[in-house]
Amino acid sequence: MGTTKTDHFTESQNELAVLAKALGHPARIAIMEYLLKVDACICGDIVNELPLSQPTVSQxxxxxxxxxxxxxxxxxxSICYCINEPGLxxxxxxxxxxxxxxxxxxSECC
Amino acid sequence: MGTTKTDHFTESQNELAVLAKALGHPARIAIMEYLLKVDACICGDIVNELPLSQPTVSQxxxxxxxxxxxxxxxxxxSICYCINEPGLxxxxxxxxxxxxxxxxxxSECC
DNA sequence: TATTTATATTGCAATATTACGATATACAAT
DNA sequence: ATTGTATATCGTAATATTGCAATATAAATA
Known part of the structure; x- marks a missing residue:
């Protein structure tokens, strides 16, 4: 137990869940917003932007x-991170x- | 540890993360798709539709x-579940x- | 080559999630 | 009142996530 029953769902459902799950943390929402805001996107900036340690941000x-x-x-x-359009x-x-x-x-129910 | 540092992020970021996280499981994607598909939305149907036990679906x-x-x-x-538009x-x-x-x-970087 | 700078990985403790059997609740029907 | 049906809650085991200190890696610079 504790493991998601991935193989009982469609590929599309699993894909969407993976994408949604990745955004299921405020730090990761903040990273996306920051990547959108700045033009240059260097990881060091991200670490300074977030209230988390460097290893945590890297993760x-x-x-x-x-x-x-x-x-x-x-x-x-350094490393240039940016948003990957297809996923989005x-x-x-x-x-x-x-x-x-x-x-x-x-208005058909509820 | 193990706890998300919610209070270090904006309310908007936390809200979005909660919404995204809720969809970060294929069963919950499947539920949303099912609620969209059927007109009447009774929970019993959902349990039968998913490859999970009744308590798990309820959760x-x-x-x-x-x-x-x-x-x-x-x-x-029974209970009539349907999609809540504002959240969506x-x-x-x-x-x-x-x-x-x-x-x-x-095309400004990467 | 030695040092600094930027990022990743490892290891681990605290907590959260997933799943389900057993049981509880609540209404419907007999 | 008793039984059946639909859903929720509790308890618990297995696993995943979060966060960070310590450490590793890899490129840039002195």
């Missing part, structure tokens, strides 16, 4: 990267899909 | 409700905001 960046929400490329000494579009699409269908069938 | 429903993504009203013997719109807005700003400043 959060790794999770966002694994989920496909950001990407990082080596830029000399996928989860954005989910919400738009729900919202659109909801508009169609409003 | 997932509770989390979605606490996050403000669904609402449930007593309907005689809030997180949808976050992704649209990112996507819109991203479009503006494309």
């Amino acid at each position: 959060h960046l790794k999770e966002l990267k694994n989920a496909g929400l950001i990407k990082g490329s080596i830029e000399g000494n 579009e996928k989860i954005k699409g989910f919400f738009e899909h729900i919202s659109a269908n909801l508009a169609k069938k409003r | 997932h429903l509770k989390e979605l409700k606490n996050a403000g993504l669904i609402k449930g009203s007593i309907e005689g013997n 719109e809030k997180i949808k807005g976050f992704f649209e905001h990112i996507s819109a700003n991203l479009a503006k400043k494309r």
Whole structure:
């Protein structure tokens, strides 16, 4: 137990859950907002921006990267992180899909 | 440790994280998709629809409700769950905001 | 080469999540 | 009143997440 029963759900459901889960922490929301705000995106800035230690921030960046929400490329000494559009579009699409269908069938229950 | 440092982030960041976290499980994505698909939304159906036990589904429903993504009203013997629009719109807005700003400043780095 | 700077990894303690059997509650129907 | 049906809660085991100090790595610079 304690393990999510991943194989009982569709690939799409698991993908969306991974994306959503990656954003299920305020630090990771803050990272996304910061990456959006600044033009240059160097990790050192992120560490200074957040109220968390360097290892902790590094871990959060790794999770966002694994989920496909950001990407990082080596830029000399430091690393340039930025938002990975495909990942973002996928989860954005989910919400738009729900919202659109909801508009169609409003006030049928509850 | 093990506890998220909620008070170091903005209210908005925490709110969005709570919403995203609630969707960070395939069962909860599946529940949202199912609620969207059917017109009547009775919990018993949800239990039969998912590959999880009744207590587990009940727990997932509770989390979605606490996050403000669904609402449930007593309907005689059973409970009518459906999507709670305000919660959904809030997180949808976050992704649209990112996507819109991203479009503006494309190809500046990475 | 030695030192500094930026980032990642390891190891670990505290806490949270996932899942489910057992049980409780609450209404419906007999 | 008793039984059945729908849902919630409790208790608990297995696993995952969060956070950080210590340490490792790797490039830049002196």
